[in-house]
Amino acid sequence: MGRTIRIEVSPQDVMTSRFAVSPLIETMHALWLLCGGQEAGVHREWVVRHRPAYERLRAELPALTALVALFRRGEYNADFIAPPPSGVGVSFEEELAVMRATPLAQARDEIARNLRGGPPPAPHLRAVLDRPDIVELLAEVLSAAWTRIVAPDWPRFRAILEGDVVHRAGRLAAYGWAAALEGLSSRVRWRADDGDGHLAVRMKGPGHDERHRLGGRGLLFVPSVLGPGVGAYLEDAWPYALVYQARGIAAPAAPRGGPARLIGATRAAILLRLPATTTQLAALLDMSVGGIGDHVAALREAGLITGTRVGRSVLYHRTPLGDALAEGSAAVSP
Numbered sequence: 001m002g003r004t005i006r007i008e009v010s011p012q013d014v015m016t017s018r019f020a021v022s023p024l025i026e027t028m029h030a031l032w033l034l035c036g037g038q039e040a041g042v043h044r045e046w047v048v049r050h051r052p053a054y055e056r057l058r059a060e061l062p063a064l065t066a067l068v069a070l071f072r073r074g075e076y077n078a079d080f081i082a083p084p085p086s087g088v089g090v091s092f093e094e095e096l097a098v099m100r101a102t103p104l105a106q107a108r109d110e111i112a113r114n115l116r117g118g119p120p121p122a123p124h125l126r127a128v129l130d131r132p133d134i135v136e137l138l139a140e141v142l143s144a145a146w147t148r149i150v151a152p153d154w155p156r157f158r159a160i161l162e163g164d165v166v167h168r169a170g171r172l173a174a175y176g177w178a179a180a181l182e183g184l185s186s187r188v189r190w191r192a193d194d195g196d197g198h199l200a201v202r203m204k205g206p207g208h209d210e211r212h213r214l215g216g217r218g219l220l221f222v223p224s225v226l227g228p229g230v231g232a233y234l235e236d237a238w239p240y241a242l243v244y245q246a247r248g249i250a251a252p253a254a255p256r257g258g259p260a261r262l263i264g265a266t267r268a269a270i271l272l273r274l275p276a277t278t279t280q281l282a283a284l285l286d287m288s289v290g291g292i293g294d295h296v297a298a299l300r301e302a303g304l305i306t307g308t309r310v311g312r313s314v315l316y317h318r319t320p321l322g323d324a325l326a327e328g329s330a331a332v333s334p
Contacts, residue, residue, distance in 0.1 A: 002074070003207040003208060004200055004201065004202055005199075005200075005209070006200055006209070006211045007214065007240070008197075008198045009199065010214065012216040013216060014172065014173075015218070017172065017218035017220070018087070018220060019165040019169050019220070019222070019223075020086065020088055020090070020165075020222050021088045021090070021158065021222070022084070022224075023090075023092040023146065023150065024096060025222060025227070026150055026154075026224060026225060026227075027145050027150045028082040030226050031054070031067065031145055032071050032226075032228065035054070035071065038073065039228075042249060043226060054145075054149065057141075057149075063128055064141045066125045067138055067141050069125050070129075072118055075207075076114055076116075078107070078111050078113070078114040079235055079237070079238055080110050081138060082099070083095070083099060083233075084238050084241040085220075092151075096139055099138075100136065100139045102135050106237065107134060107135050115129075156284060158280075158283070159276065159280035159283040160223075160225055160246050160248050160249065160284065161224075161246050163246075163247065163248060163280060164247045166275045166276075167275060168180050180221075181199070183247070185229065185244055185245065187230050188200070188230060188244070199219075201230060201232060218240075219241065220242070222241055222243045222244070223244060225246055227244070229244070230245075231243040266285070266287075267295050268326075270295055270305075271299070272326055273285070274318050275316060275318075276315070276316060277313045277314060278296055278314070281316075296316060304318065306319055
């Protein structure tokens with residue numbers, strides 16, 4: 001059972017499409033995982049570690065139970081809870097301010113649509129969702145979840161997300177939609193039509209097929225570390241956006257044999273996580289920036305990576321030789 005969303009794209013949409021990183025969306029996905037609304041999968045250890053904090057939060061803030069009652073896989077979920085972000089460098093506080101500014105009438109309309117067709121919530125939860133201060137109540141829940149659960153892990157999450165953005169934005173600009181969407185999800189396909197093209201997104205759950213046209217506004221791509229898969233914002237009240245699982249969430253550990261025997265396990269692990277900056281690599285590998293810098297210098301001298309200055313940082317990419325070595329490393333990973 002499922003439905004297909006067709007998103008029609010024009011040549012102008014390549015220029016206006018963009019990528020963003022959302023700590024607020026990641027916080028919502030964290031709660032979705034911790035409440036058992038989605039399979040833990042590769043995040044099982046993370047869920048076990050943070051579930052006690054989640055249970056304490058649920059006891060302190062009854063509105064948390066009302067919030068997770070709105071989580072429905074494969075169905076519409078109220079967009080105002082975690083609206084699409086505006087860019088890569090937006091802070092959690094800036095995103096939460098946008099959420100807090102949601103008009104009550106809009107919030108109630110989205111909640112009603114969210115609950116339509118599903119089992120009605122328990123009376124005490126319905127009473128919370130009907131409160132005139134529901135937007136602020138849910139904002140308090142998200143703020144507490146961010147501070148206690150997600151923020152400590154955010155440097156590592158952000159490194160993964162920014163690495164995905166660099167990879168896909170570069171492919172979109174250089175090669176077009178098909179290259180940018182390659183490997184994004186088995187549920188997302190690019191179809192080249194005469195002149196234009198469209199994205200075909202297969203969504204889980206019941207419902208009717210949908211058809212949308214970007215019309216030059218572009219699409220916002222939002223990678224997620226903790227998200228359940230592919231989701232979409234296709235309401236006129238928000239920018240059209242596609243949420244998907246970022247690359248490198250379950251990056252293979254560097255193997256002991258093969259390429260790692262030639263360059264060492266740490267340097268093999270660095271190759272597998274490029275493109276990235278030294279700061280991002282330090283967060284991903286739990287090492288000091290200075291220690292990462294030594295390994296990066298050795299990899300550059302060996303002709304395996306190269307760097308490009310982006311603002312005040314240097315973004316490292318694999319060379320063709322580095323690609324060949326990384327592919328061999330991944331091929332023999334356990």
